Amino acid sequence: xxxxxxxxxxxxxxxxxxxxxxxxxxxxxxxxxxxxxxxxxxxxxxxxxxxxxxxxxxxxxxxxxxxxxxxxxxxxxxxxxxxxxxxxxxxxxxxxxxxxxxxxxxxxxxxxxxxxxxxxxxxxxxxxxxxxxxxxxxxxxxxxxxxxxxxxxxxxxxxxxxxxxxxxxxxxxxxxxxxxxxxxxxxxxxxxxxxxxxxxxxxxxxxxxxxxxxxxxxxxxxxxxxxxxxxxxxxxxxxxxxxxxxxxxxxxxxxxxxxxxxxxxxxxxxxxxxxxxxxxxxxxxxxxxxxxxxxxxxxxxxxxxxxxxxxxxxxxxxxxxxxxxxxxxxxxxxxxxxxxxxxxxxxxxxxxxxxxxxxxxxx
Numbered sequence: 001x002x003x004x005x006x007x008x009x010x011x012x013x014x015x016x017x018x019x020x021x022x023x024x025x026x027x028x029x030x031x032x033x034x035x036x037x038x039x040x041x042x043x044x045x046x047x048x049x050x051x052x053x054x055x056x057x058x059x060x061x062x063x064x065x066x067x068x069x070x071x072x073x074x075x076x077x078x079x080x081x082x083x084x085x086x087x088x089x090x091x092x093x094x095x096x097x098x099x100x101x102x103x104x105x106x107x108x109x110x111x112x113x114x115x116x117x118x119x120x121x122x123x124x125x126x127x128x129x130x131x132x133x134x135x136x137x138x139x140x141x142x143x144x145x146x147x148x149x150x151x152x153x154x155x156x157x158x159x160x161x162x163x164x165x166x167x168x169x170x171x172x173x174x175x176x177x178x179x180x181x182x183x184x185x186x187x188x189x190x191x192x193x194x195x196x197x198x199x200x201x202x203x204x205x206x207x208x209x210x211x212x213x214x215x216x217x218x219x220x221x222x223x224x225x226x227x228x229x230x231x232x233x234x235x236x237x238x239x240x241x242x243x244x245x246x247x248x249x250x251x252x253x254x255x256x257x258x259x260x261x262x263x264x265x266x267x268x269x270x271x272x273x274x275x276x277x278x279x280x281x282x283x284x285x286x287x288x289x290x291x292x293x294x295x296x297x298x299x300x301x302x303x304x305x306x307x308x309x310x311x312x313x314x315x316x317x318x319x320x321x322x323x324x325x326x327x328x329x330x331x332x333x334x335x336x337x338x339x340x341x342x343x344x345x346x347x348x349x350x351x352x353x354x355x356x357x358x359x360x361x362x363x
Contacts, residue, residue: 010027011027011043011044011354011355012025012026012027012028012354012355013026013027013028013030013043013044013302013313013353013354013355014026014028014302014309014312014313014316014351014352014353014355015351015352015353015354016340016349016350016351016352017349017350017351017352018340018348018349019348019349023349026302026303026304026306026309026313027044027302027303027304028043028044028300028301028302028303028309028313028355029042029043029044029045029046029048029050029204029300029301029303030042030043030044030046030298030299030300030313030317030355030357031046031204031205031207031208031298031299032208032290032296032297032298032317032321032357033205033208033209033212033296033297033298033299034212034287034291034292034293034294034295034296034297035209035212035213035215035216035292035293035294035295035296035297036293037182037209037212038360039205039208039360040290040291040292040296040359040360041290041357041358041359041360042205042357042358042360043355043356043357043358044355045204046203046204046205047203047204047205048203048204048301049189049201049202049203049204050201050202050203050204050207050276050299050301051191051199051200051201051272051274051276052199052200052201052202052207052272052276052278053193053194053199053272053273053274053276054086054140054141054193054270054271054272054273055207055270055271055272055276055277055278055299056177056199056200056207056210056272057083057084057085057086057144057270058084058210058211058214058238058242058268058270058278059176059177059180059181059200059210060083060144060147060173060176060177060197061080061083061084061144061147061238062176062177062180062231062234062235062238063151063169063172063173063174063175063176063177064083064147064148064150064151064169064173065080065234065237065238066172066176066230066231066234067150067151067154067155067169067172068154068155069104069147069150069151069153069154070150071154072150072153072154073103073104073150073153073154074103075100075103075147075150077237077240077241077244077245078096078241078245078248079096079099079100079103079143079147080237080238080241080242081143081241081242081244081245081246081248081249082096082097082100082142082143082146082245082248082249083143083144083146083147084143084144084238084241084242084249084270085140085141085143085144085248085249085250086119086140086141086249086250086256086270086271086273087119087140087142087143087248087249087250087251088118088119088120088123088140088250088251088252088254089118089119089120089123089134089138089139089140089251090120090123090251090252092247092248093142093143093248093251094137094138094142096143096248097137097142097143097146098137100143100146100147100150101137101146101149103150104146104149104150104153106146106149106159108135108136108137110149110159110160111136111137111139111142111145111146111149112145112162112163112196112197113136113139113141113142113145113163113195113196113197114136114139114195114196115133115134115135115136115138115139116134116138116139116140116194117134118134118138118140119140119250119251119254120251120252120253120254122252122253123251139195140195141193141194141195141197143248144195144197145163145195145197148162148163148169148170148173148197149162151169151172151173152167152168152169155168155169155172157169163196163197163198165190165198170197170198173198174188174190174198174200177200179231180210180213180235181200181202181206181207181209181210182206182209183202183206187202188200188201188202189201189202193273194273204299204301205299207276207278207297207299208278208296208297208298208299209297210278210280210297211268211269211270211278211279211280211297211298211299212280212281212295212296212297213235213280213297214235214236214238214239214268214280214297215239215267215268215280215281215282215283215295215296215297216235216280216283216294216295217232217233217234217235217236217239218235218236218239218240218282218295219282219283219294219295220232220236221233221236222236239268239280240265242260242268242270243260243265243267243268244265246258246259246260246261249270250271255269255271255311255314255332255335256269256270256271258331258332258335259279259331259332261331262324262328262329262331262332263323263324263328264328265282266281266282266284266324267279267280267281267282267323267324268280269314271307271310273305274305275300275301275302275303275304275305275306275307275309275310276299276300276301276310277298277299277300277301277310277314278297278298278299279297279298279299279314279318280295280296280297280298281295281296281297281298281323282295283295286321286322286323286324289322290321291359298314298317298318298321300313300314300317308335308338311332311335311336312335312336312337312338312351312353313353314335315329315332315333315335315336316336316353317357318332319336320357321357337350337351338351
C-alpha cells in the first residue's frame with residue numbers, strides 16, 4: 001500500500017438540485033487500487049476506517065471455502081453466489097437457502113439471523129397481499145448464514161453459537177478477512193451486522209484491494225499457465241460465482257445484478273449497508289491506462305448512508321474511469337441520472353457530480 005490522495009473531506013461528491021436551487025449535498029470517499037495494493041487515485045479520504053458491511057461478504061465466503069465446507073457438503077457455484085448475496089427474498093433466493101440447509105443437514109431454526117422487510121418493493125407488496133410473515137430463510141443474508149453453519153460443522157465445532165465473535169468459524173473468517181485485505185489480524189475492527197454476524201471495519205482502500213484481488217485472481221485462473229495458489233483459486237471461484245449468478249447476489253432490477261449482467265463477467269460488484277460499495281474490474285487496456293498493471297478495485301462510501309446516492313456515485317466513477325463500453329454503462333442510467341419527479345410526474349430536479357478524482361503521486 002503506497003500513498004493516498006490528499007483528503008478532501010469537506011468537498012461534496014454529489015449535489016442534488018430542485019429547479020436551480022441546491023437542495024442536498026453529499027460527502028463521500030472513493031478509492032481506486034490496483035492488485036498490488038497501490039492506491040492509484042481517489043477522492044475524499046481513501047483511508048477512512050469503514051464498516052464494509054455486506055461488501056465484505058466475498059471475503060467472509062472465502063473463509064467458508066477454506067473451512068472445507070464446500071467439499072464436505074457439496075456446495076456449488078450458485079450456493080457460493082448466495083453466500084455473497086444481499087438478496088431480495090425472491091422465491092429463488094428462499095428456495096436456494098432451503099436447498100443449502102438440506103445439504104448441511106440443518107433446519108431453519110438453526111439460523112441465527114432474524115427476518116425483515118424485503119429489499120425488493122415488488123416482493124414486499126406480494127407478501128402484504130397474502131399476509132406473509134417472513135422467517136429467517138427470508139433474510140437477505142440467509143446464504144451467508146448457511147455457509148457459516150456449514151463452516152462450523154466442517155471444523156468439527158458446535159453450531160448453536162456459530163454467529164459469536166469467539167466461535168472457531170468466526171475466528172477463521174476474521175483471519176481470512178485480514179489476509180484478504182492485506183492487514184494484520186489486530187488491524188481489523190469488528191462490530192455486529194444487521195443480520196447478527198460479525199462485520200469488519202478497515203480503511204476504505206483495503207476494500208478496493210479486496211475487489212482488485214478478486215478480479216486479478218479471475219484473470220490469473222482463466223489465463224492458466226503458472227501454478228495457481230489455493231487462495232487465488234478460491235478468490236477466482238468467488239468472482240466467477242458472483243458474475244455467473246448475479247440474480248442470486250441481489251435480484252430483479254437491483255443495482256448489483258444489473259451491473260454484473262451489463263459487464264458480462266468483466267466486473268464484480270457488491271453493496272454494503274449504509275452506502276458502502278466494492279467493485280473489482282478485470283484487466284483491460286482501460287485499467288492499464290489508469291496506471292494498473294492489470295485488474296483494479298474500486299470502493300465508495302457515502303457519509304450519510306444514502307443508498308440512492310451511492311448508486312449515483314458508483315455509476316459516475318465508472319463513467320469517469322471509462323470502464324467498459326458506453327452501452328454497458330448505459331444499463332445503469334436509471335441509477336446514474338435518476339429522474340427526479342413530483343407526484344404529477346413532472347421533472348423537478350437533477351443531480352450534479354462536482355468531485356475530481358485525484359491521482360496519487362508516484363502511482
